[in-house]
Amino acid sequence: MSDHADETNAAEDPAAAAGPSHAEGKPMTDLERIRHSAAHILATAILRIWPEAQFAAGPPVENGFYYDVDLPHRISPADFERIEAEMKKETKANHPFQRVEVSRDEALALAENGALASLGERPGTPSKFKLDIVQHIPEGEKITLYKNGDFTDLCAGPHVGRTGNVGAFKLTHVSSTYYKNDEKNPQLQRIYGTAFKNRTQLDEYFAMLEEAKKRDHRKLGKELELFTFDEDVGPGLPLWLPRGTAIIEELEKLAKETEFAAGYERVRTPNLARENMYLTSGHIPLYADSMFPPMELDDIKEKRRNLTKEYEETIRQQSYVSVWEARQRGIREEDLGAYVDFAIAHEIKEGNPPFELAEVLKRQLAIHKELSELPEPERYYLKPMNCPHHHKLFGAVPRSYRDLPLRLAEYGFCHRYEQSGELQGLMRVRSMQMNDAHIYCSEAQFESEFNAVNQMYLNYFKLFGFSKYQMRFSTHDPAKLGEKFVDNPELWKKTEDMVRDVLIKSGIPYVEVPNEAAFYGPKIDVQVWSAIGKEFTIATNQVDFAVPAKFGLKYKTRDNTEETPLCIHRAPLGTHERFIGFLIEHYAGNFPLWLSPEQVRVLPIGDEEPLVEYAQAVVKELRAEGVRATLDAGTDPIKAKIADAEKMKVHTMLVVGNRDLEAGNLSVRVHGKGNLGARPRGEVVADLLVSIKERRA
RNA sequence: GCCAACGUAGCACAGUGGUAGUGCAGCUGAUUCGUAAUCAGCAGGUCAUGGGUUCGAAUCCCAUCGUUGGCUCCA
Numbered sequence: 001m002s003d004h005a006d007e008t009n010a011a012e013d014p015a016a017a018a019g020p021s022h023a024e025g026k027p028m029t030d031l032e033r034i035r036h037s038a039a040h041i042l043a044t045a046i047l048r049i050w051p052e053a054q055f056a057a058g059p060p061v062e063n064g065f066y067y068d069v070d071l072p073h074r075i076s077p078a079d080f081e082r083i084e085a086e087m088k089k090e091t092k093a094n095h096p097f098q099r100v101e102v103s104r105d106e107a108l109a110l111a112e113n114g115a116l117a118s119l120g121e122r123p124g125t126p127s128k129f130k131l132d133i134v135q136h137i138p139e140g141e142k143i144t145l146y147k148n149g150d151f152t153d154l155c156a157g158p159h160v161g162r163t164g165n166v167g168a169f170k171l172t173h174v175s176s177t178y179y180k181n182d183e184k185n186p187q188l189q190r191i192y193g194t195a196f197k198n199r200t201q202l203d204e205y206f207a208m209l210e211e212a213k214k215r216d217h218r219k220l221g222k223e224l225e226l227f228t229f230d231e232d233v234g235p236g237l238p239l240w241l242p243r244g245t246a247i248i249e250e251l252e253k254l255a256k257e258t259e260f261a262a263g264y265e266r267v268r269t270p271n272l273a274r275e276n277m278y279l280t281s282g283h284i285p286l287y288a289d290s291m292f293p294p295m296e297l298d299d300i301k302e303k304r305r306n307l308t309k310e311y312e313e314t315i316r317q318q319s320y321v322s323v324w325e326a327r328q329r330g331i332r333e334e335d336l337g338a339y340v341d342f343a344i345a346h347e348i349k350e351g352n353p354p355f356e357l358a359e360v361l362k363r364q365l366a367i368h369k370e371l372s373e374l375p376e377p378e379r380y381y382l383k384p385m386n387c388p389h390h391h392k393l394f395g396a397v398p399r400s401y402r403d404l405p406l407r408l409a410e411y412g413f414c415h416r417y418e419q420s421g422e423l424q425g426l427m428r429v430r431s432m433q434m435n436d437a438h439i440y441c442s443e444a445q446f447e448s449e450f451n452a453v454n455q456m457y458l459n460y461f462k463l464f465g466f467s468k469y470q471m472r473f474s475t476h477d478p479a480k481l482g483e484k485f486v487d488n489p490e491l492w493k494k495t496e497d498m499v500r501d502v503l504i505k506s507g508i509p510y511v512e513v514p515n516e517a518a519f520y521g522p523k524i525d526v527q528v529w530s531a532i533g534k535e536f537t538i539a540t541n542q543v544d545f546a547v548p549a550k551f552g553l554k555y556k557t558r559d560n561t562e563e564t565p566l567c568i569h570r571a572p573l574g575t576h577e578r579f580i581g582f583l584i585e586h587y588a589g590n591f592p593l594w595l596s597p598e599q600v601r602v603l604p605i606g607d608e609e610p611l612v613e614y615a616q617a618v619v620k621e622l623r624a625e626g627v628r629a630t631l632d633a634g635t636d637p638i639k640a641k642i643a644d645a646e647k648m649k650v651h652t653m654l655v656v657g658n659r660d661l662e663a664g665n666l667s668v669r670v671h672g673k674g675n676l677g678a679r680p681r682g683e684v685v686a687d688l689l690v691s692i693k694e695r696r697a
Numbered sequence: 698g699c700c701a702a703c704g705u706a707g708c709a710c711a712g713u714g715g716u717a718g719u720g721c722a723g724c725u726g727a728u729u730c731g732u733a734a735u736c737a738g739c740a741g742g743u744c745a746u747g748g749g750u751u752c753g754a755a756u757c758c759c760a761u762c763g764u765u766g767g768c769u770c771c772a
Contacts, residue, residue, distance in 0.1 A: 175767030
């Protein structure tokens, strides 16, 4: 079943091809077999409750399985208990999974009789999706059914031996999907669940999910007062609180230092630009769906509106006059419409309209002329990317090969109109600050520039301790040239070959995915995995062979000819929004000292004057060195002050009591490590400064 | 954008047709303390918004906005 479905999908749908491994002919793992079998058991259970259910595909997926079902009843989590009880009966019964090979005709006949993904024949109601799937199985390929108890499904398998081998399962959520992911197809309910060999593993999985919830950047962001969203500001538009801003500024400092050392130059550009620039860049034809609608500067808006209204009025009058005219000529009522359309066209053509109509038409013509002569309103768009602005900067000064590679860097603010359903905390937002830079270089320089960028990623990953990452090399789909990708097949091929060569030579592990390139060229997305196994595309590195030419960018070569530069778009730290979202989950909010929003909090034991003065002096000294240090001068007992600081995950707490005051010490307590004991003030301060400077983990 | 669920004080939650509650945070006062929570008092809500049903709505219905989980899309 699902496997056939996936195979038919795979040819036209890259997402399916990139999906579960079995779709690419790799054998299923044991766990995948269990989950795939659980999908059949789910279908069995649903059919016992709703015999009219029609099933489409039910593969194992990363954390479980699903089955897509068409059913008038809307399944909700409230139904899960009932369905699970039926599933339990099926696993208790411990039916064998029987594989049956059938001919194409037999499979078609069964599907026609409604006997596929079914508990038996359902005369008059064919198994419509299974029928479609059978019809798409390539000629010559074996067609198999799998049966468990009364349930028979079209399925390539494999399965576990008996239903009882699915040791533990649980339904998790319902969502919707289109059959074969195509919105022209019927919408199906997708029932998700997970399954394991035994109860212990299932419990462990849910315990892991609970842990993951505690690390969720949305939860921690709220608790640690890093950022907030506000309905009045708008969805997907994060507001950075001071603590979150501290992290942003540390990252910018890191990027600026790194890029400066690597020969980048910093630039600044505004957040919007005129329509014309985005027509040139190709954003409006190819990327407009992801852009905020334009702002129109229109000082003759009133005039335009009035003229338009008047124009519409003449159209009404015109048909009114024509109808009157037609009646005069005795045209039958039912033919009026056709006559009027014809007559107007004819009489205008003949240059001989009746007087009243002539007047109306004359006026209409005049208004039309006036309208068309009005200047178009000026349109400004919020920038979705920094590249066009940077191209303008490249073009602002005559360039020679001596200027290349020219690396223009900017932490630019970009705005993209992401679909409302896509927004997710900081991970998908509509306003983002990008660690952007554009490297303009010659073809000969491409390889070394590209490798230098890759090296920069790897250094960052080491600094943050990202151990699991992968490069995704995204290429274009020739079928979508001119629609999703700039229409220049030769350059696509040339550039993609060039990038592939460099990737292979550099030895960095990568996977290639078709149809996911940027509209202007192939790209390499860098995927990283958080400590709890969540995967994100965090950084990107794209080659642009198209847009510099559209902007007419040129440089003088050594032999005094003109060349168009290549452009590498790169953002190793991605956007602040997603990167910090990821860091929050990666560190579970326990940031290393250098990134910590509140690096040091000094906690006097009590509020006696000399103690507080000592504490204040320590804070002042640290702040003078740029350390984010604060003082808790309240009257709470020290235990309460510590609890407060620990709750906010303050990195280092410096407890000062009379003992410390007398000895000139600071008692150091580090979040997550507890009390580390008292040491001389100077030593403690020096250590803090070194740790921050070296960005120690 | 589509499907579904959800929206009660700053936060976490209780309240399913009959007077809006609890804990933490906040404020005020007392407490002067050595490594994760001292005590007491006070204040805080148009129950997301707008309509409807009802004698009566946080509770039932509709719409809108937002959030969450998926689909599609992406840094």
